Amino acid sequence: MSLMPTPRRDIAWIGRANALVRYGVLIGVGLIMLYPLFWMVAASFKPNHEIFGSVSLWPRDPTMDGVVKGWRTGTEYSFATYLLNSFAFIIPKVVLTVVSSVLVAYGFARFRMPGKQLWFALMVATILLPKSVLLIPQYLMFREFGWLDTYLPLYIPCAFATDGFFVFMVVQFLRGIPPDMEEAAVIDGCNSLQVLWHVVVPVIMPAIISVALFQFMWSLNDFLYPLIYLSSVGKYPVALALKMAIDVTEATAWNEVLAMSTIALLPSLIVFFLAQKYFVEGITSGSVKG
Amino acid sequence: MTKGRVLLRGVMKSFGAVDVIKGVDLEIAPGELTVFVGPSGCGKSTLLRLVSGLELPTGGSIMIGDRDVTCVHPSERGIAMVFQSYALYPHMSVAENMGFGLKIAGLPKAVIKEKVAKAAEILQLTPLLDRKPRALSGGQRQRVAIGRCIVREPEVFLFDEPLSNLDAALRGQMRVEIARLHAKLGATMIYVTHDQVEAMTLATRIVVLNAGRIEQIGAPIELYRHPANLFVAGFIGSPRMNFMDGIVEAAEADAVHVRLNAATLRLPRHEGDVKPGAKVTVGIRPEHFRVGSAVDAGDDQAVEFDSVIDLVERLGGETLAHLRMPSLSDGVLVVKISGDIPLRIGTGLRVGVRLAQCHLFDADGRAVGASAARVAAVAA
Amino acid sequence: MYDNRVSGYLYIAPFLIGLATFTLFPFLSSFLLSFSDYQLQDPVQQARFLGLGNYIQMASDDTFYGSLGVTFLYVFITVPLKLAFALFIAFVLNFKLRGIGFFRTAYYVPSILGGSVAIAVLWRYVFAGDGLINQVLVWAGGEPLNWLGEPAYALFTIVLLRLWQFGSAMVVFLAGLQNIPTDLYEAATIDGAGKARIFFTITLPLLTPVIFFNFIMQIVQAFQEFNGPYIITGGGPLKSTYLLPLMIYEEAFKYFNVGYAAALSWVLFLIIALFTIIAFASAKYWVFYGNEREDRE
Numbered sequence: 001m002s003l004m005p006t007p008r009r010d011i012a013w014i015g016r017a018n019a020l021v022r023y024g025v026l027i028g029v030g031l032i033m034l035y036p037l038f039w040m041v042a043a044s045f046k047p048n049h050e051i052f053g054s055v056s057l058w059p060r061d062p063t064m065d066g067v068v069k070g071w072r073t074g075t076e077y078s079f080a081t082y083l084l085n086s087f088a089f090i091i092p093k094v095v096l097t098v099v100s101s102v103l104v105a106y107g108f109a110r111f112r113m114p115g116k117q118l119w120f121a122l123m124v125a126t127i128l129l130p131k132s133v134l135l136i137p138q139y140l141m142f143r144e145f146g147w148l149d150t151y152l153p154l155y156i157p158c159a160f161a162t163d164g165f166f167v168f169m170v171v172q173f174l175r176g177i178p179p180d181m182e183e184a185a186v187i188d189g190c191n192s193l194q195v196l197w198h199v200v201v202p203v204i205m206p207a208i209i210s211v212a213l214f215q216f217m218w219s220l221n222d223f224l225y226p227l228i229y230l231s232s233v234g235k236y237p238v239a240l241a242l243k244m245a246i247d248v249t250e251a252t253a254w255n256e257v258l259a260m261s262t263i264a265l266l267p268s269l270i271v272f273f274l275a276q277k278y279f280v281e282g283i284t285s286g287s288v289k290g
Numbered sequence: 291m292t293k294g295r296v297l298l299r300g301v302m303k304s305f306g307a308v309d310v311i312k313g314v315d316l317e318i319a320p321g322e323l324t325v326f327v328g329p330s331g332c333g334k335s336t337l338l339r340l341v342s343g344l345e346l347p348t349g350g351s352i353m354i355g356d357r358d359v360t361c362v363h364p365s366e367r368g369i370a371m372v373f374q375s376y377a378l379y380p381h382m383s384v385a386e387n388m389g390f391g392l393k394i395a396g397l398p399k400a401v402i403k404e405k406v407a408k409a410a411e412i413l414q415l416t417p418l419l420d421r422k423p424r425a426l427s428g429g430q431r432q433r434v435a436i437g438r439c440i441v442r443e444p445e446v447f448l449f450d451e452p453l454s455n456l457d458a459a460l461r462g463q464m465r466v467e468i469a470r471l472h473a474k475l476g477a478t479m480i481y482v483t484h485d486q487v488e489a490m491t492l493a494t495r496i497v498v499l500n501a502g503r504i505e506q507i508g509a510p511i512e513l514y515r516h517p518a519n520l521f522v523a524g525f526i527g528s529p530r531m532n533f534m535d536g537i538v539e540a541a542e543a544d545a546v547h548v549r550l551n552a553a554t555l556r557l558p559r560h561e562g563d564v565k566p567g568a569k570v571t572v573g574i575r576p577e578h579f580r581v582g583s584a585v586d587a588g589d590d591q592a593v594e595f596d597s598v599i600d601l602v603e604r605l606g607g608e609t610l611a612h613l614r615m616p617s618l619s620d621g622v623l624v625v626k627i628s629g630d631i632p633l634r635i636g637t638g639l640r641v642g643v644r645l646a647q648c649h650l651f652d653a654d655g656r657a658v659g660a661s662a663a664r665v666a667a668v669a670a
Numbered sequence: 671m672y673d674n675r676v677s678g679y680l681y682i683a684p685f686l687i688g689l690a691t692f693t694l695f696p697f698l699s700s701f702l703l704s705f706s707d708y709q710l711q712d713p714v715q716q717a718r719f720l721g722l723g724n725y726i727q728m729a730s731d732d733t734f735y736g737s738l739g740v741t742f743l744y745v746f747i748t749v750p751l752k753l754a755f756a757l758f759i760a761f762v763l764n765f766k767l768r769g770i771g772f773f774r775t776a777y778y779v780p781s782i783l784g785g786s787v788a789i790a791v792l793w794r795y796v797f798a799g800d801g802l803i804n805q806v807l808v809w810a811g812g813e814p815l816n817w818l819g820e821p822a823y824a825l826f827t828i829v830l831l832r833l834w835q836f837g838s839a840m841v842v843f844l845a846g847l848q849n850i851p852t853d854l855y856e857a858a859t860i861d862g863a864g865k866a867r868i869f870f871t872i873t874l875p876l877l878t879p880v881i882f883f884n885f886i887m888q889i890v891q892a893f894q895e896f897n898g899p900y901i902i903t904g905g906g907p908l909k910s911t912y913l914l915p916l917m918i919y920e921e922a923f924k925y926f927n928v929g930y931a932a933a934l935s936w937v938l939f940l941i942i943a944l945f946t947i948i949a950f951a952s953a954k955y956w957v958f959y960g961n962e963r964e965d966r967e
Contacts, residue, residue, distance in 0.1 A: 024926065027768075031782055034780070107682035133697060134693065134697060137700045217782060223897050244790050257791060265783050265789075343860075364860045390861050442861075666731055
């Protein structure tokens with residue numbers, strides 16, 4: 001900011017220089033951040049000795065060795081088993097989360113009832129409640145149920161809207177939608193469940209997709225719960241299989257472990273790139289609109 | 291003394307490949323309230339932002355007072371601006387909002403306080419000084435936004451559609467307040483609006499913009515009486531002027547004969563620079579039609595036509611009648627008449643029009659000549 | 671808005687059942703367990719009441735103090751750094767530049783993947799003795815460091831992993847930035863405020879609600895960090911990355927001291943609760959709620 005008039009050519013030049021600096025920062029920081037990922041992908045196709053030797057990305061002797069051996073894993077199961085295991089509890093988990101979150105959010109957002117404020121406050125409080133304080137009694141409870149070494153403890157709680165974050169997300173989304181359409185449906189003769197199904201669900205589809213995507217990602221990354229509930233290797237999801245792989249192959253077959261890691265990240269990456277806008281909408285709905 | 295004068299020379303602005311302002315020359319005299327008016331997208335707000343310095347022109351120069359401010363920072367131009375959304379800082383009190391500019395300028399607190407108090411008194415904001423913007427009504431926020439400008443004692447006030455967020459009643463009230471403020475401060479003001487009522491009532495001069503160009507500049511009544519082209523004729527005046535297609539039959543020294551559907555009008559014109567056979571457009575404002583008896587029988591400057599009533603909109607004091615007049619046009623013409631005349635849809639109505647009040651535009655939309663009446667008025 | 675309270679309660683019934691069964695009941699149980707000597711392998715009935723025994727033991731447990739110290743160190747380094755970094759990147763990504771959408775996507779990728787075990791595994795190799803970081807250091811002419819073996823550095827690798835996942839905080843900041851009307855910046859420009867001034871007097875105050883939100887979320891998350899230390903360092907070396915959640919896990923599922931673990935988990939809960947309460951109580955002094963909904967009228 002100067003008192004003197006600046007010739008216009010300078011202004012255009014400063015604008016371009018500014019943009020250049022910004023691009024520079026963006027590209028530089030971005031490269032540093034993403035380099036480990038690129039390195040991991042590249043390492044999957046390198047022979048072991050080459051991984052230690054160089055910073056460079058491009059394999060000198062590209063080989064599928066790491067990928068093939070990694071897929072076979074050091075155990076009696078192939079990586080496919082672990083992937084399927086992951087999906088075996090993630091899919092019910094996602095479905096149950098979506099259904100229960102939408103029902104509960106609809107109740108909170110659209111019904112007047114005594115005690116609602118208290119329940120809603122409790123729900124928000126559960127978002128902030130550290131999970132480790134619940135971990136041990138939950139474990140004991142599921143042990144009593146005889147659910148250890150099954151997937152049930154991983155997804156049954158989701159049927160009861162235990163992830164307050166998702167309920168909150170849908171409630172926030174619903175609050176942003178005027179109830180006119182639903183009132184029109186009531187006048188057309190729908191009961192509240194029909195309104196929910198025919199009017200609300202289609203309208204809040206973006207929020208539902210966000211919930212499903214986040215739950216999918218987080219469950220894929222979920223480590224602690226499978227770790228305490230699952231004991232047979234044949235039931236391990238990807239997360240546990242990877243941890244097992246580094247314990248077994250420590251310092252020997254880097255390319256195998258890194259190849260497995262790359263494969264393990266693929267589902268998340270694919271889902272993210274297919275539906276990235278829902279992630280951003282989902283995260284921001286809870287914070288800014290609120 | 292050129293304090294408060296604004297001078298634009300060949301101002302152009304492009305956003306990428308889109309030319310928003312295509313060369314504007316304009317001089318605004320000190321103390322004038324100039325209104326930029328035009329349809330949305332005409333560039334009126336951009337032109338204001340160029341004056342404010344929030345946008346820099348791609349060509350041309352801008353002077354405020356005696357200074358070339360083309361590339362001067364907005365805060366150094368001696369301007370102040372009222373934004374459409376008011377742009378009050380939501381986390382600051384009314385007093386802080388009004389004094390923010392002075393605080394940045396490093397003025398002592400006591401001086402800021404005094405200036406803010408003075409401006410608050412002018413705008414009757416004194417009891418609200420400690421409130422936050424969210425605790426104010428729309429009209430009060432509007433006044434704070436104006437107060438923020440007054441405190442800066444600018445050479446030029448800029449208003450960017452300041453009333454568009456208010457309801458109709460408040461809008462009328464604030465319009466009067468702005469007019470009073472202008473009278474009181476005597477400062478140069480530039481006011482952007484798309485509402486021609488605001489433009490007509492507030493302006494010393496109106497600048498009609500369309501597609502990045504000035505269509506016409508003039509006092510409100512001048513634009514109303516003598517629109518320079520079809521665009522201005524259609525834009526100024528409500529309801530809109532009726533347009534009828536015609537062909538020139540003959541051109542005399544002081545009149546042009548125009549053939550409409552089934553009638554020929556002899557329009558008094560000082561200069562007849564249209565050739566016989568040329569396509570033209572005749573414009574008549576709805577309020578310039580008279581119903582039957584209202585036309586003087588002996589007036590040879592008036593003509594009468596038969597019409598059939600198509601639709602009636604009663605506004606109370608006056609009535610808009612949509613009429614079919616096959617002799618003039620294939621379409622429906624809107625006529626504004628007194629509210630106490632009984633009208634029935636489907637019945638006939640005889641209406642008259644004074645030829646001196648008809649407008650004539652050539653095939654390019656430019657107004658043809660000046661009507662004899664105007665020449666007479668100028669001569670007198 | 672329906673007035674039918676019966677249907678209302680029917681809709682939120684799943685939540686109420688879940689709240690009672692999977693949250694409140696375990697929550698109170700762990701409180702009771704924290705006063706017992708319960709061992710994981712025994713039937714629950716054999717638990718004996720110890721009174722404050724576990725808490726007294728904790729008071730003289732050096733491992734606990736070490737873990738507590740490391741946890742605070744970790745949280746106090748990670749949260750401010752992550753918020754500052756997220757805000758900085760959000761600020762840069764808020765510029766109107768061509769192709770900015772591409773950068774926004776790219777910058778979000780680490781957050782999508784970061785929670786994965788695969789990334790923790792990758793981290794272990796990136797910071798290994800002959801891993802990527804040391805290769806870069808050597809290539810740049812520096813000395814390789816024993817990242818995972820040196821107590822001074824090991825915690826740093828976990829901090830870096832979580833910093834790397836700044837994306838969700840960044841997206842929230844970005845949305846907050848985009849919520850600030852450009853008019854305000856323009857008005858401030860006309861008022862003569864420079865770029866830095868605008869940032870500190872307009873942007874930051876208006877951003878306090880999202881700063882508050884991000885702060886709470888990051889604090890709660892950071893205190894619960896488990897995957898990083900468990901997979902990358904195993905809590906070592908010399909317990910320099912032995913965060914409280916890891917200690918709770920090991921006490922319960924490795925040493926079977928459920929009672930003691932429950933007591934530890936309650937201490938962790940109380941710490942998080944205390945921070946949250948302080949944050950909320952202090953909010954009225956520094957968080958500005960503009961409520962744009964009213965402004966829009």
